[in-house]
Amino acid sequence: MYKLLIAEDVKTVRETLVRSIPWQELGVTVVGAVQNGEEALIRLEDEEPDLLLTDIGMPKMNGLELIELAQARKPDIRCIILSGLNEFEHARQAIKLQVLDYVLKPIDPGEIEKVVARAIRTLSKEREERRELDQAGQVSKDKLPHLSEMLLPGELTGNLKKKKLVEQAIQYMKEQYTRRELSLSDVAAAVGLSEKYMNLLVKDVTGATINHLIIGLRMEEAARLLKNPMNRIYEICERIGYTDQDHFRESFKKQYGLTPTEYRNQHL
Structure with missing residues (x-):
């Protein structure tokens, strides 16, 4: 029931x-x-x-x-x-x-x-x-190679087939995260799973939802671009898939504890 x-x-x-x-x-x-x-x-x-x-x-x-x-x-x-x-x-x-x-x-x-x-x-x-x-059985808690560069909470767990599916999802996100319209449905379709199960599977393995991972990738790229004073903030906003600078500013501050301007000033 x-x-x-x-x-x-x-x-x-x-x-x-x-x-x-x-x-x-x-x-x-x-x-x-x-x-x-x-x-x-x-x-x-x-x-x-x-x-x-x-x-x-x-x-x-x-x-x-x-x-x-x-x-x-x-x-x-x-x-x-x-x-x-x-x-x-x-x-x-x-x-x-x-x-x-x-x-x-x-x-x-x-x-x-x-x-x-x-x-x-x-x-x-x-x-x-x-x-x-789940029928694939439990295996050792080895980290996925494509996840090692991402700041994810906790230790990776789950069976091998689950890990491979999550690896595919994250690789797709890494290739597509600058697209403004990128969503959970796109990631799920790329891997061949339903949206809810895809999100649940990624959260089980990484500790974060797909939306949070996409935001994390965008903020990491924004942080990298901010270190170059030639990149204007509104241009960075557009390059990482944001249309609203206020939304970008809020997301960046939530991730790094600083506004994009404050972050740039600390890294010049």
Whole structure:
């Protein structure tokens, strides 16, 4: 059985979701139906659900904020948005957060059932992929040659087949990280795995998500380019795949503790 957590602030909608859908027939157990994001995070820690069905417009914490925090704590959770806010910006943010589906209110139990069934098929496929890889057996904790130059936390673990897949993913990222549109889906497609499993596999082996590794590669290249005073900061920003200088500045400071200008002044 797969575990589902529901976050919806409207009581009647919440109760309808719990009662009107044949969860057991779908192979799903509802482990909680809460009214806001803060309660959902508590349940997330206690129940470790496989699926999160959440409204966007909730008090205390909106659905997108909840999804971002939930994915940080449980990278393999699958998320579905339920909302009456039919706005492009929300849909765009949902895609950025790798949300599995986006369902509009008023709720249609039949549509919810179809969406969850698709999610279950995706989860089943990912579990099967993981089982197949785990069957290769455990080997020694040798570092991958392509990872040795990257500043990754912890020691590499896992079996040989997993390590080879992660090595392929990181080699692809090293070749493509300057592309502005580079995303998890591109890396997963290059290796031939589903997005969620690819991200989970990389995190298992390296301790970091694919997004964090891409940012790390970009920041390392930015640091190298900043040491040459002939390279202007806005040019560096563009060369490493950023369109927004403020976003670049924030990412760089988070990695190095200094703004690009401060870093440059220290290394001239």
